[in-house]
Amino acid sequence: MDKKKEHLAITTVPMQNWGDLYDKDEALKAGTIFKDLDLPFFAAKDIPSSEASGSDLMKSPEQKEREKMMCEIQKISFVLDDLRLYLDTHPDDSQGLAELKKAAACRKQLTAEFAEQYYPLTPDCLAEIYERQPESDCFCWQKGPKPWEGACV
Secondary structure (H helix, E strand, O other): OOHHHOOOOOOOOOOOOOOOEOOHHHHHHHOOOEHHHOOOOOOHHHOOOOOOOHHHHHOOHHHHHHHHHHHHHHHHHHHHHHHHHHHHHOOOOHHHHHHHHHHHHHHHHHHHHHHHHOOOOOHHHHHHHHHHOOOOOOOOHHHOOOHHHOOOO
16 A cells, blocks of 8 residues: 555645634733634633732832733734734735734834833834934833832733
8 A cells, every 4th residue: 555645634724714803901811812713622701810919009009000001012912913923824804904003003102102101111112212312321121120020011
């Protein structure tokens, strides 16, 4: 028997269609922006929420606001990543591209606001600071809390 001529299995994968999207808050919880792809393997509703904890009482108002902004950046970054993955297989989808452009602009605005209020998160944020203030000699990374200090989201 010639194994090269024998087919054990032929797989097919249905192509994803554009459908209803979750908003950025729900998308992060669901693990996808696409409602049609939200097929959980377990009852996620039984997982307790970690949004509020006793340690929140010890945080300063500035830390709470910083973490709130970081959470928004995290959400829009997730949406942006999911849209990029979708467009890898659907590069001609104009609706997907329009959503990607909106998400990219929103993320850029949020990271710029964060950098202005606190410290830069990315090299692009640093570049924007230097473009607005060419005379700046601040490297700025040292302004933010270190991850091991427990203040990063």
